Amino acid sequence: MPSFDVVSSRVSFPELDAEILDYWKERDVFRRSVDDRPDAPLFMMYEGPPTANGSPGIHHVLARVFKDVVSRYRTMKGSRVIRKGGWDTHGLPVEMAVEQELGLSSKRDIEEYGIAEFNERCRESVFRYVKDWEVMTDRIGYWVDMDSPYVTLETDYIETGWWILKQLWDRGLLYQDRRGTPHCPRCVSSLSSHEVALGYRENTPDPSVFVKFEATAWPGSVPTYFLAWTTTPWTLPGNTALAVDPDAEYSVVSVTDHQLVVATALLKVLHDDYSVIETRPGSELVGHEYRPLYDAADFGSSIQQFLRRDGVTQLEDAGSYSPRVVAADFVSMEDGSGIVHIAPAFGDEDLALGRERELAFIQPVDLQGIVTGSYPFAGKFVKDADPEITADLESRGLLYHQGTYRHTYPFCWRCDTPLLYYAKTSWYIRTTAVKDRLVDINSGINWYPGHIREGRFGEWLRNNVDWAISRERYWGTPIPIWRCDHCEETQCVGSVAELAASSAQDLNGLDLHRPYVDDVVWPCESEGCDGVMRRIPEVMDCWFDSGMMPYAQWHYPFENAEIDSDGRLPADYICEAVDQTRGWFYSLHALSTLLKDDVAYRNVICLGLILDGRGRKMSKRLGNIVEPDTILDTHGADALRWYLFTASHPGEPRRFSDRLVQQTLRQVLLTLWNVYSFFTNYANIDEFEPSQIPEGWRPEAELDRWILAELNQLVQVVDDHLDNYNPTDAGRRIAEFIDVLSNWYVRRSRRRFWKSEIDSDKLGGYATLYRCLTTVARLMAPLAPFVSEQMYRNLELRYQADAPDSVHLSAYPVADTLLIDRPIMEATRLAIRVSSMGRAARSKAGLKVRQPLAEVVVKTRTDSELEYLAQVGPQILEELNIKELQPADSSGDLYVRARELADDDGDTVVSVAGYSAALDSGYMVAVDARITSELADEGLARELAHRIQNLRKGARFEITDRIVAYYDGPDDVARVMTIHGDYIKQETLSDDLFGSVLEDAAKSETAQIEGMEVTLGVRLSNGA
């Protein structure tokens, strides 16, 4: 019975993945990795909930594997890692998709279709791709609790949200206000500042118009106009004032037959000839009245006005208005004309100024962005009305100039409609009340990369504005505020029980969504009021939903009130892409600051965006999302994971490339696999078992001491990197180790394993390689969970009955620092370098490695390296196939002459005194290029042995089969076959070499060797 399962060098990683997935499922490994250690320290990972209304892309895989690697590492380090899956199910994106499917295009359509039915469709749609997500999650080896995920639409989840809002309400942090709010006319909803942040688009063209407002009582007989600038002509019908800087100087200039008033500093905007008539400060313009461009009374728009009574400013109906010039402190002297068009119905600054100066308020546009009233351009969408307004003004001589202005303008992050600023009431959370705490608490968060903390995120927090949380939509967490329809009575409801009590109804089983929750009403209890308490129509921003997951996933505080103290708050670790800075990272942080005055997460990896092959951001909208399935089916999960971890540091953006995944596979995973396969093949031949390694065994052979030194240093470094949330450098270091393990350790050790007897040297080799493979398997388990599991099971588990049955339940390796032998590491590095240079020297002189040479002269950079050279000389000689090594110093004749011949720029190989010498950075490796006839014979012997080996291989003999070889060729061949017969026999496991042609050879060939025609043939030996 073989010691280990036979490992073929040909491996299908996708098939291996499937086998391992079955194993995990069978043994319930993931659940046990959490549940079987109730007393272990807790490590909390929060899953940022994805929306499952679309299939997952490669960028989702990126985030998920970075979440997984940390969780698996912490598990192996002994923590109990809680990670509950979650689904984000509410919000505009969901509504958008359903609207599209149903062919609805407005809120009116939705209401005609029916809110109940519409929301039912939304509910269905968000689980449509859950299966795809589960399959992907499983397939990439992301361990997360998908059996009991939190779901933002569930009653318990919503109830926690209500509780939170009630807390804020009681503290006066939840309020309603009329503001100039970014508003999407297609979605007919306002957006929060962080949603706006998601949709800025640069270089957006907008009209740039300079408009003339005619002053009505300007002294003198020449018509005089105030020149104002705007990029939104559609707001002009809403104009009720012009603002000037009272301290700036304004000029009155004469142009053809009229006069214009412009800030002196901005006279450069005038294109025509003009002459300055007079100048006066802005303060002297204040109070001047002018004729409105469109008198609201003539076009059917209602006129209201801000009036201050007893210190309270309110809007009241008015029959007419007289627009005038007012002073403001925000008038720019950078662009425009220094006179700012004010429309309180739109911009936030305009609205504030309207209140302050008791201006008129005219709203000629509805919430869908359609111009109302009887304007010539009524019924048009505002952006379409722009050119018509401009043309109309031009025909009336009120347009001074028009052009195009390119600037960065916000668009709806989901539907790409340009946003309008629109004065309306919304609900806000007063985050500005805790702004300092937001900033302070952030300084205690460990950000990767570190610059995010003070940079992007810190900057964002320092510019914090109140969080607009209401959405005039349908599918979302309903805002739990009930209001009397007659009086001012308002109640914020903090739980379902409270709602039941207030409404005196049994609400068991009530769907808290609209429209059902809207049906819960009760009589107003205010004295003498006969009104009815009804819920306000708005639902919550879906970012609020995701931000409250630390509490809502446990239905806190209705259940699990102990999370405050049991380690489940806050998270130890979260990880999402950088676009969540204003999204989830913020909503978690804001709510945690408000509710707990503490961090929501201690460590966070902020991933760069994943780009497509052309460097563009991947998004559903562009349709350039890479499907993970194809990659997984061809290269396997470990290759994809490894690539994602190591291709670039997590914070950097990365282009995704299938080619590079394949490269990773070959270079790292296949190389390791081949070492593994090599080991098991030979261990099986020799019936090596780990139990044969003596207790307290220490490596003796130089190579063994070297690779174990490298291994233990690797353990230290990798552990340190992973402890610092850096899988990238951890993976890169492991890959470097695999490279030297394969290309130096195994290469140099092969002959030790070929020996037929098993001695202590060979046993040392097995012990060493066994330790390397088992240690690497554990080290890389968090990164490549599949291949490491397979190696662990075959190498360790079958020999340790009491070992955990999964590598992911085993302990992370600990370095044996006593084995980290620095001198031997440096010596071997020197051997590798000298060998490489020696090969260069041979190659340049056309001396193939199979041809033995007499001597190599090595000059090192420093004297201390000469000692190393003595130590590793035999390795170098064997590697280079040379008889003797001669050390040299900088005064050596050969070195001096080589230096003279070499150009002083760059590496070079020169030919000097019969030697071929490679020079590099103060080193020289010179090989004696002279080949004696003895050396030539030896070279031929090696060549013949090599040919026979190839025939063995071609005949598909077993590695251990003994054979008989036949040859036919010139005398030289016969001579060498005789002189070096023993060597050739030993190398090729031949019992006999016959100088004739074998007719029925298992394999034979006739070839040109060193200019001679030689025929070789092999067959299995029947003797021995």
Next chain:
RNA sequence: GGGCCUGUAGCUCAGGCGGUUAGAGCGCAGUCCUGAUAAGACUGAGGUCGUUGGUUCGAGUCCAUCCAGGCCCA
């Protein structure tokens, strides 16, 4: 306009505190090695280390400026 990040070979990326001639992988051309390897080694072509200044005996590295790109914000 402001903030943060990035700029090194055709591509993907390394280059602690400033220090001899700036590296690796992939790709291309050629040679070699191989009884673990789907691999590996060597050679060649390919670099104004984004630009321009500065500090220094010495700058890919530190400072400033500008340019380009990305993300974010006004």
